[in-house]
Amino acid sequence: MSANPVVAVRLRVNGREHTAEVPPRLLLSDFLRYRLGLTGTHVGCEHGMCGACTVHLDGAPVRSCLLLAVQASGAELTTVEGLAPGSDRLHPVQEAFRLEHGLQCGFCTPGFLMTVTAFLRECPNPSDEEIRRELSGHLCRCTGYQNIIRAVRRASALLAETQGHRGAP
Amino acid sequence: MTRMIGARILRNEDPRLLRGLGCFVDDVNPAGVLHAACLRSPHARARIRSIDASRAREVPGVHLVAIASDLGELNQPGPLLIPHPALAEPRTQRPLALGEVRYAGETVAFAVADDRYIAEDAVALVDVEYEPLPAVTDTEAALAPGAPLVHADVPRNRAARFPQAVGDPDGAFRRAAHVLAERLVIERSCGSPIEARGVAAEHDPRTGVLRVWTSTQAPLPIKNGLARIFGLPEFDVEVITPDIGGGFGTKIMLFYPEEILVPWAALRLGRPVKWTEDRREHLTAANQERGQVHHVEVAVDTDGRILGLRDRFVHDTGAYMPYGIVVPIITAAQLPGQYRLRNYAVEFEVAYTNKPAVSPYRGAGRPHGVFVMERVISLIARELGIDSAEVRRRNLIRPDEFPWDVGLTFQDGGPTRYDSGSYPAGLEMALERAGYGAFRARQAEARRRGRHLGIGIACYVEGTGIGPYEGALLRVEPSGRVLVATGLTTQGQGHYTTFAQIAAEALGCDPGTIDVVTGDTRKFNWGAGTYASRGLVTSGNAVHAAALKVRDKALRVAAKLLEASPSDIELVGGRARVRGAPGKELTLGALATVANPIRYAYGKEASEAALKLVKPRVGAVLGPDDEPGLEATGYYAPPQSTFASGCHVAEVEVDLVTGEVAILRYVVQHDCGTVVNPVVVEGQIHGGVAQGIGGALYERLVFDETGQPLCTTYMDFLMPTAMEIPEIEIVHTETPSPLNPLGVKGVGEAGAIPGPAVLAEAIEDALAPLGIRIREMPLNPGRIRELIEAAAQTQT
Secondary structure: OOOOOOEEEEEEEOOEEEEEEEOOOOEHHHHHHHHOOOOOOOOOOOOOOOOOOEEEEOOEEEEOOOOEHHHHOOOEEEOHHHOOOEOOEOOHHHHHHHHOOOOOOOOOHHHHHHHHHHHHHHOOOOOHHHHHHHHOOOOOOOOOOHHHHHHHHHHHHHHHHHHHHHOOO | OOOOOOOOOOOOOHHHHHOOOOOEHHHOOOOOOEEEEEEEOOOOOEEEEEEEOHHHHOOOOEEEEEEHHHHHHHOOOOOOOOOOOOEOOOOOOOOOOOOEEOOOOOEEEEEEEOOHHHHHHHHHOOEEEEEEOOOOOOHHHHOOOOOOOOOOOOHHHEEEEEEEEEOOHHHHHHOOOEEEEEEEEEEEEOOOOOOOOEEEEEEEOOOOEEEEEEOOOOHHHHHHHHHHHHOOOHHHEEEEOOEOOOOOOHHHOOOOHHHHHHHHHHHHHOOOEEEEOOHHHHHHHOOEEEEEEEEEEEEEOOOOOEEEEEEEEEEEEEOOOOOOOHHHHHHHHHOOOOEOOOOEEEEEEEEEOOOOOEOOOOOOOHHHHHHHHHHHHHHHHHHHOOOHHHHHHHHEOOHHHOOEEEEEEOOOOOEEEEOOOOHHHHHHHHHHHHOHHHHHHHHHHHHHOOOEEEEEEEEEEEEEOOOOOEEEEEEEOOOOOEEEEEOOOOOOOOHHHHHHHHHHHHHOOOHHHEEEEEOEOOOOOOOOOOOOOOHHHHHHHHHHHHHHHHHHHHHHHHHHHHOOOHHHEEEEOOEEEEOOOOOOEEEHHHHHHHOOOOOOOOOHHHHHHHHHOOOOOOOOOOOOOOOOOEEEEEEEOOOOOEEEEEEEEEEEEEOOOOOOEEEEEEEEEEEOEOOOOHHHHHHHHHHHHHHHHHHHHOOOOOEOOOOOEOOOOOOOOOOOOOOOOOOEEEEEEOOOOOOOOOOEOOOOOHHHOOHHHHHHHHHHHHOHHHOOOOOEEOOOHHHHHHHHHHHHHHHO
């Protein structure tokens, strides 16, 4: 980062504490990808339109390409790498995308997963219209959205089952 | 045996992608990697009076800033990938502009720095003095006398002119009861995958290996080309195309300037270098497509049967044409589609304009041709007062007429000869599913209530699976897992699953035990790439060929060990067993161990299998024709393209006040021969349809009269979201291809092809009471409002 000034940041990502010194202009997306090696967060447009870079900041989905790393200092972040409960199990939303073929190239997928997981917490049993409206902040060039919409319905059902068995997550 | 081909199984590649463990080019970060940025021309056409990079080079953290003069011999115009006798004036792009820029976005300088931010600081400090010149952006205007010249030595900007004729078109027009004519326009668009392009490279002076990661659809041609460009042995260049975030043709182009600049910088600096395209760069500097103007006339008899068709069109190739005239050749060859057209004349001219270069984008000239042909069908229907479905019925090629030869040479140099198809049945299936029979009543009822419904139909044929060939290596490992490696790439098509299914079918094992590798020249060294809906046809059949060889060998090895005849052995559940002899069986892994006689057998079962071979040996363990291992390589070279087909029907409602088009129903009938995995095929169609709808209603790259691109963000280049794409209803027809062992045809591009055509007919039908004719695509709400207002003024 040569002679550019740096600012100290401290944040938790996927449950792990990180401290770093970053240039003020460093995007949060670049911080996650290049500093922390969390390359599952993808960058498709760098102007907040495609949604591929969506992560959770204090539980809410945000576009990491529209935030600076310094703005996230002190926050709790979750990226797609933090969704699955373990290496042998997928999160129900991930599982639903797999069952419904809700992804093709997989590039936009992490953003969809982050938005959908947050959405289904707020709205556990959405109508098709609500699903489409929620997904409309994301661009996918491969799937035509058909199977993503199905995956959200399926995820809603899978989550209901999980909660039925184990109580609220 | 359980059939694997045709099975609706989940994809092998998904768990990794869903966990964020995909590996796209920008995810590759070799130790010490530096980052590159490009300076791009702000003018569509300008002379470079002077260029000075000295301020840029002084920025701390900058390692290299290159302008054209720094590249020397390297700064050659790129290769003309597909020459053609009609292509009189090919012009391709240099890595860095020399003397003149020809489109806004052309690479002018290239900087490498500690990070991308600093690299961008550096290119902003390259001092370039431009002398802006008048630009030409309109396709037809480019060919007019006196138009500004994109290349000073190409008169009238005309790169190519190619007339072709089949039968006796003039005679057909002389005896026609009706001659109808139309001018039709399809505007410029682009593939715009969500992952933009990227290149990373590193050179290891100890091993001499240049390793390049690039988001290409053709890693082997890139590898061999880089070896030539940099004077390296081919075996010292490794090109890896890891996961690709969508391609759609945009990534088939080679070489993009960055694919030369990044390896060059890595070699020169002795450090890994990476460049990742941002969206603005993608929308201004990556190749684009569509963009044709057609003048078509048709000769018909009194019953609406087509006697002949003449089409003249202009194809916009942008400032350069690395890909030759493939796109307009496809347009010309595929325009007749499913219709019996015996007398056909088509002539195109290719024009240079001050816009980004054109190379194939999903559909590759076919959406244009299908738009023209289906507009002609609508025109016949309207002028003769016959239902448009009926006009289609009267002109469709019948099943007993195959093979049907269109009479023109296809893009691959082979014939445009349809191998098989079920066109009339396909049309009826689509109409029935869409409730076409009852539509007019539905429409009349809606009109009484002031709602404007319309229905459209579009049929298409797609030449798929072109040559030259692909190959595959298949190897059973002692663990029992199976490696399948092929030379082409995967950008979302599910190859890791479909190729596994093909291999699993022959080997009698679970597709989940098969690891497919694509796009890695270290793993497989022969092939062309993933384009032209050819992956399954070419690589799929190559995997099939390799798998049959391995199957044969497995049967022979098992027969020897189990003391049976090979014909009594069956492969089931990852094991070879003797029919009717329970317990006499061996795993594929054990067979792989035994097939590699190196003394060392790992694992109990393998040791036991090896033990069976321990006996006094006479002669060598391998005969003169034997090879070690359970491994084989197979190739498939298609004799010609295989022709897939389909029919789309869309029902729309047009809001006269806002000009908005709502798609109420969208029905797809498609025929891609044998279906290997319906899940994957449906996904391909869904995505294609969404691109077709986008291309019909939203996506248009607009340039102003100075050549400035006006759609440089996703706020201006509007791709459809989940709100715009309706539920897509699919009906499958399977007419196997007689040309290849699997009977498959390609499906990658199919969904996108008829989009503009089907929506044009539907919108025109909805607006019929206003007398509006649809002669252009795309049609956004603003443009539809203009048409409505113009119609209102004509009527008053």
